Amino acid sequence: MLQSVIALAAAVHCADSLQGPVGRLPAMGYNTFNAFAEDYDAALVTRQAKIMQERGLVDAGYNIMLLDDFYAMKERNSSGHMVADPDKFPEGIPALSNELHSMGMRLAAYGDHGYQTCGGYPGSYGHEMQDLETWYSWGMTYLKEDIPADNITQTNQVGSYERMADAIAEFACRTGVTFQLSLCNWGWQQPWIWGRRFGQSWRTNGDIKPTWYPLAAIIDTASFQYWATDFYGHNDLDILEIGNVGQGSPPGNLTHEESKSHFTAWALLKSPLLISADLSTATEETFEILGNRDLIKINQDPVVGENISPFRWGINSDYTSNATHPAEYWSGNSSYGSVFMILNTQDTPQEMFFNLTESWTIRAGRQYSVYDLWKHEDVGVAVRNMTLQLPAHGVGAFLLNDAGPEPEYLDGSCAVYYQCSFPNGTYISN
Numbered sequence: 343m344l345q346s347v348i349a350l351a352a353a354v355h356c357a358d359s360l361q362g363p364v365g366r367l368p369a370m371g372y373n374t375f376n377a378f379a380e381d382y383d384a385a386l387v388t389r390q391a392k393i394m395q396e397r398g399l400v401d402a403g404y405n406i407m408l409l410d411d412f413y414a415m416k417e418r419n420s421s422g423h424m425v426a427d428p429d430k431f432p433e434g435i436p437a438l439s440n441e442l443h444s445m446g447m448r449l450a451a452y453g454d455h456g457y458q459t460c461g462g463y464p465g466s467y468g469h470e471m472q473d474l475e476t477w478y479s480w481g482m483t484y485l486k487e488d489i490p491a492d493n494i495t496q497t498n499q500v501g502s503y504e505r506m507a508d509a510i511a512e513f514a515c516r517t518g519v520t521f522q523l524s525l526c527n528w529g530w531q532q533p534w535i536w537g538r539r540f541g542q543s544w545r546t547n548g549d550i551k552p553t554w555y556p557l558a559a560i561i562d563t564a565s566f567q568y569w570a571t572d573f574y575g576h577n578d579l580d581i582l583e584i585g586n587v588g589q590g591s592p593p594g595n596l597t598h599e600e601s602k603s604h605f606t607a608w609a610l611l612k613s614p615l616l617i618s619a620d621l622s623t624a625t626e627e628t629f630e631i632l633g634n635r636d637l638i639k640i641n642q643d644p645v646v647g648e649n650i651s652p653f654r655w656g657i658n659s660d661y662t663s664n665a666t667h668p669a670e671y672w673s674g675n676s677s678y679g680s681v682f683m684i685l686n687t688q689d690t691p692q693e694m695f696f697n698l699t700e701s702w703t704i705r706a707g708r709q710y711s712v713y714d715l716w717k718h719e720d721v722g723v724a725v726r727n728m729t730l731q732l733p734a735h736g737v738g739a740f741l742l743n744d745a746g747p748e749p750e751y752l753d754g755s756c757a758v759y760y761q762c763s764f765p766n767g768t769y770i771s772n
């Protein structure tokens with residue numbers, strides 16, 4: 343009896359260490375991969391972090407510095423430990439970790455479920471606990487875990503992530519330190535169903551590219567899987583490509599409007615926000631977009647965990663999956679009001695119209711004050727509907743807040759637009 347009480351107490355203690363604030367909100371930070379692939383070292387990482395600090399991005403919440411693939415030696419040493427590449431990290435990773443810590447950031451790790459990473463560096467299969475200990479000794483408690491398919495480990499994705507998740511739970515019980523696991527599962531095998539069992543986020547798609555149509559395809563996936571995101575579990579729409587002009591194939595070429603749409607969708611869909619651009623050559627526009635605190639505060643909303651969802655697909659009929667022309671009319675709730683995202687998926691400027699009550703967040707018969715999340719100011723009061731002029735691939739993003747009953751109209755009061763009646767209850771036929 344006593345034995346089982348003690349066992350239960352230990353289990354409760356361990357379960358507690360897996361809850362708490364860890365992983366509640368989407369992660370924010372920097373990832374080396376898209377901008378630099380294997381061409382990075384401690385000096386470059388420090389330089390990017392310094393710029394993030396100077397430009398207010400660390401203050402805005404970007405506090406993780408994720409070393410993606412290519413930080414280790416190709417072989418483990420004779421005791422099976424991963425060894426940091428001494429050419430890239432001449433003073434060792436702990437020294438870099440301390441330096442970043444002094445700037446308000448913390449290092450994060452990349453790893454792989456199998457025997458090898460995508461780049462052919464050591465994977466964690468059979469070394470899960472040893473690698474967690476190594477990363478922890480390097481000041482890392484956030485792990486992006488990749489998953490090249492192989493026929494040696496012979497698992498499905500659930501089995502793959504279970505091994506590391508179990509090791510993380512055991513590590514947490516032993517040390518009280520909980521790693522955040524970010525699943526880099528390339529969107530395979532419906533991660534939105536099982537991902538939250540193991541990690542705080544899972545990838546909805548394959549690797550992002552810094553051009554418009556790949557972004558549109560990711561938004562199209564999100565238009566069907568938005569329901570999976572809430573506290574502790576997030577659709578990861580992949581690394582931000584904003585400002586990433588030099589890398590990728592083809593090289594990045596997002597227009598200003600496309601970059602704004604990209605950031606709006608990622609922030610409001612509560613994806614992790616990881617920058618990957620050479621910030622030493624980034625434009626003012628890039629800093630302005632990445633530093634949009636109005637959108638970041640909704641991404642990091644401490645009270646409302648769910649994200650926006652489409653209320654109308656727009657150019658295509660509702661529930662149409664179309665990788666180049668995803669849903670255009672989105673809304674959701676937040677601590678700060680009703681959130682609207684209107685996306686022009688067409689290659690030409692468009693006038694975009696919606697009735698407020700198409701969104702579940704709006705009450706009939708009320709008018710709403712409108713705050714523009716890009717202009718950062720109030721732009722008026724909306725009564726019943728809004729009309730926007732949006733450039734090609736452009737976005738409108740707004741917070742609406744109740745501003746009292748709508749004005750009285752000659753044509754009566756409308757519960758919803760197709761149910762207009764006079765105050766005496768007689769329907770208005772039109």
Ligand SMILES: *[C@@H]1O[C@H](CO)[C@@H](O)[C@H](O)[C@H]1NC(C)=O
Nearest residue numbers: 419420421422423424425476
């Ligand atoms: C392997 O590397 C780890 C971490 O640096 C170190 O603690 C260990 O002593 C090394 N093992 C051998 C056999 O050199």
Ligand SMILES: *[C@@H]1O[C@H](CO)[C@@H](O)[C@H](O)[C@H]1NC(C)=O
Nearest residue numbers: 457490491492493494495496
């Ligand atoms: C596993 O994959 C490798 C590489 O594609 C191949 O050479 C090998 O024959 C496969 N093994 C089995 C058991 O299918």
Ligand SMILES: *[C@@H]1O[C@H](CO)[C@@H](O)[C@H](O)[C@H]1NC(C)=O
Nearest residue numbers: 553554592593594595596597
């Ligand atoms: C960007 O590159 C893609 C792929 O090469 C191309 O289809 C697209 O038109 C380019 N967009 C701009 C704005 O240049």
Ligand SMILES: *[C@@H]1O[C@H](CO)[C@@H](O)[C@H](O)[C@H]1NC(C)=O
Nearest residue numbers: 657658663664665666667668
């Ligand atoms: C996607 O939608 C656009 C706009 O309606 C349409 O022109 C295009 O043919 C659609 N693509 C597919 C693959 O259905």
Ligand SMILES: *[C@@H]1O[C@H](CO)[C@@H](O)[C@H](O)[C@H]1NC(C)=O
Nearest residue numbers: 645646675676677702703704
């Ligand atoms: C939106 O969230 C806030 C904060 O939790 C809540 O007070 C409000 O009732 C919610 N609005 C809707 C429409 O659910």
Ligand SMILES: *[C@@H]1O[C@H](CO)[C@@H](O)[C@H](O)[C@H]1NC(C)=O
Nearest residue numbers: 695697724725726727728759
């Ligand atoms: C939009 O709402 C206004 C009232 O603010 C109304 O007069 C107008 O007819 C509405 N437009 C459409 C197209 O429903």
Ligand SMILES: *[C@@H]1O[C@H](CO)[C@@H](O)[C@H](O)[C@H]1NC(C)=O
Nearest residue numbers: 695696697700726727759760
């Ligand atoms: C908007 O409301 C008007 C009536 O006020 C209605 O005629 C129109 O079909 C509605 N449009 C949409 C897209 O719901």
Ligand SMILES: *[C@@H]1O[C@H](CO)[C@@H](O)[C@H](O)[C@H]1NC(C)=O
Nearest residue numbers: 754763764765766767768769
């Ligand atoms: C209700 O009010 C409207 C507008 O004032 C009027 O035209 C209509 O006759 C009234 N209906 C009844 C049943 O009183």
